Amino acid sequence: MSNRKIMIMPGDGIGPEVMxxxxxxxxWLAKHRSFSFDTMHGLCGxxxxxxxxxxxxxxxxxxxxxxxxxxxxxxxDHRYDNLPFELKPERGLLxxxxxxxxxxxxxxxIVFPPLVSSSTLxxxxxxxLDIMIVRELTGGTYFAEPRGREERDGVVYxxxxxxxxxxxxERIGRVAFDLARKRGQKITSVEKAxxxxxxxxxxxxxxxxxxxxxxxxxxxxxxADNCAMQLVxxxxxxxxxxxxxxxxxxxxxxxxxxxxSLGMLPSASLGDIxxxxxxxxxxxxxxxxxxxxxxxxxxxxxxAQLLSFAMMLRYSFDMGEDADxxxxxxxxxxxxxKRTGDIMSPGATETGTxxxxxxxxxxxxxxxx
Ligand code: NAI
Ligand code: MG
Numbered sequence: 001m002s003n004r005k006i007m008i009m010p011g012d013g014i015g016p017e018v019m020x021x022x023x024x025x026x027x028w029l030a031k032h033r034s035f036s037f038d039t040m041h042g043l044c045g046x047x048x049x050x051x052x053x054x055x056x057x058x059x060x061x062x063x064x065x066x067x068x069x070x071x072x073x074x075x076x077d078h079r080y081d082n083l084p085f086e087l088k089p090e091r092g093l094l095x096x097x098x099x100x101x102x103x104x105x106x107x108x109x110i111v112f113p114p115l116v117s118s119s120t121l122x123x124x125x126x127x128x129l130d131i132m133i134v135r136e137l138t139g140g141t142y143f144a145e146p147r148g149r150e151e152r153d154g155v156v157y158x159x160x161x162x163x164x165x166x167x168x169x170e171r172i173g174r175v176a177f178d179l180a181r182k183r184g185q186k187i188t189s190v191e192k193a194x195x196x197x198x199x200x201x202x203x204x205x206x207x208x209x210x211x212x213x214x215x216x217x218x219x220x221x222x223x224a225d226n227c228a229m230q231l232v233x234x235x236x237x238x239x240x241x242x243x244x245x246x247x248x249x250x251x252x253x254x255x256x257x258x259x260x261s262l263g264m265l266p267s268a269s270l271g272d273i274x275x276x277x278x279x280x281x282x283x284x285x286x287x288x289x290x291x292x293x294x295x296x297x298x299x300x301x302x303x304a305q306l307l308s309f310a311m312m313l314r315y316s317f318d319m320g321e322d323a324d325x326x327x328x329x330x331x332x333x334x335x336x337x338k339r340t341g342d343i344m345s346p347g348a349t350e351t352g353t354x355x356x357x358x359x360x361x362x363x364x365x366x367x368x369x
Pocket of ligand 2: 249250253
């Protein structure tokens with residue numbers, strides 16, 4: 001079989017720092033396990049704007065399409081805040097999501113035992129937490145037409161549309177059901193069927209899908225506002241939450257905070273299987289942004305990026321064992337007491353990006369013995 005091709009896109013801010021740290025673990029795997037891969041490097045975000053005047057060129061888009069998976073850092077910087085909408089760094093990211101048709105965004109929220117005290121919630125509420133939020137990523141409020149801004153009778157209006165079709169709801173539903181089968185066997189479908197037409201359709205379609213294909217899976221519908229409350233009240237009631245683009249954006253950030261730090265949170269975005277390559281289109285990135293406030297200081301937590309890489313091994317390359325190994329090494333590295341600033345706790349020793357990844361590699365060396 002020819003080598004896997006991975007598109008590496010570090011992006012802006014801390015992106016290049018946490019990506020470089022992650023590549024050290026990739027190199028470790030190449031050396032010690034049967035992980036062989038070809039990498040391409042591409043620009044996306046402010047770095048691309050600086051060089052080419054656009055956040056993503058057509059050539060880079062085509063290269064990304066030709067790869068088996070994309071590993072992304074982060075895009076954006078406040079210095080681009082006043083650029084026209086289409087030139088903003090984040091547009092490069094949105095374009096990739098749209099053109100690769102990455103409709104399923106997977107955001108795990110897992111509390112690593114050594115970090116249980118870094119959450120703002122009480123330990124008994126979050127210890128052992130392991131939930132997965134599946135967010136629809138290509139439809140709804142952020143993409144659907146009509147959207148825009150106009151003046152009517154001297155008054156300015158702006159509007160977006162929360163539009164979903166039955167096939168769009170079904171395909172995201174199937175991704176969530178599949179995941180639940182491999183996890184805790186439970187699905188919570190989230191919308192606002194009480195006040196939104198799109199919510200009524202979402203509930204109808206998900207409920208029917210569960211009846212037709214959800215054999216043995218526990219299933220419930222929940223309103224999005226209640227879900228927000230339940231996430232901070234009793235998050236362990238959930239296994240897989242499936243929801244639309246807008247609610248998923250908010251709820252996944254809320255779930256993120258249960259675990260303590262943005263610096264620990266990976267994500268995957270999946271599309272359909274590409275008929276040309278037989279590989280599912282996929283994009284992996286940390287949940288955090290480019291963190292311009294700490295960029296260039298060598299203090300960013302590299303673990304969200306590294307855990308995104310582990311998700312890539314698991315979901316794109318069927319390398320669950322290697323993914324487990326990396327995740328186990330992260331847990332061991334945290335147990336050692338070394339912490340980046342964002343996850344510091346009393347008694348721990350503060351280290352930087354390189355120190356943290358060195359600890360992970362140490363743990364890999366031990367685990368591989
Ligand atoms: P952010 O996630 O970049 O930072 C929020 C806070 O968390 C900051 O205080 C930052 O220092 C801290 N933080 C984030 N990641 C960290 C890490 N790995 N280690 C330690 N601390 C970390 O969000 P913010 O500040 O709202 O946005 C900054 C820029 O990033 C903006 O231009 C925004 O548009 C962009 N952004 C890009 C995303 C992406 O590429 N997917 C997602 C979110 C924001
Ligand atoms: Mg968000």
